[in-house]
Amino acid sequence: MLKLLKEILRTGNATVQYPFAPYEASKDFRGKPEHDAEKCIACAACTIACPPNAIHMDTDLDAGTRTWSIDYGRCIFCGRCEESCPTGAIALTPEFELAVMCKEDLTVKAVFQLDHCRSCGKPFAPLKEVEYVGKLLAQTGSETDRSEREEQILHTCPECKRKNDLEQVSRMKIAAQMESRK
Numbered sequence: 001m002l003k004l005l006k007e008i009l010r011t012g013n014a015t016v017q018y019p020f021a022p023y024e025a026s027k028d029f030r031g032k033p034e035h036d037a038e039k040c041i042a043c044a045a046c047t048i049a050c051p052p053n054a055i056h057m058d059t060d061l062d063a064g065t066r067t068w069s070i071d072y073g074r075c076i077f078c079g080r081c082e083e084s085c086p087t088g089a090i091a092l093t094p095e096f097e098l099a100v101m102c103k104e105d106l107t108v109k110a111v112f113q114l115d116h117c118r119s120c121g122k123p124f125a126p127l128k129e130v131e132y133v134g135k136l137l138a139q140t141g142s143e144t145d146r147s148e149r150e151e152q153i154l155h156t157c158p159e160c161k162r163k164n165d166l167e168q169v170s171r172m173k174i175a176a177q178m179e180s181r182k
Helices: 002-011 045-049 080-084 127-140 148-154 158-181
Strands: 033-035 055-060 065-071 090-092 107-116 123-126
Touching: 033 065, 045 055, 045 080, 080 090, 107 127, 123 127, 127 148
Parallel strands: none
Antiparallel strands: 033 090, 055 065, 065 107, 107 123
16 A cells, blocks of 8 residues: 555656646637738638638728628537648647537627629629739739739639630631631
């Protein structure tokens, strides 16, 4: 018996003092995902990657906004949202205590403005996402300034782009037919 008591005293406490003392999580602990609305471009990559559908995006065309929201009550802390985010707007934190008094407090939202098409005026994509694409295109090109034509194409909705492409193709066909008659 004395031998067992010596061993217990030598080993010390095997448990942590949580909740009376803070629990120190390991370096790679996957806790609550934090969303940085400043970095976010509202591309919806995280909504597609989220297995429990804890992340949602709702688009309101009348108001010209897209609302990003996460429900921590559904989140399983898998980290797929962090992996899929192209701008690093979502990062996992060591925080795991999510006790709240009201279920609605588990939902966090961010609202983003939509870009309006320069041809038809309809909202079609988040403005921050269009600007992000413009920056990526500027990095790949040799010129630092985009031409007015490239800027027009960048801020045009897919429907108007299709319409413009069809018009150009029909003009090319008419020009080709005219040349073949000469």
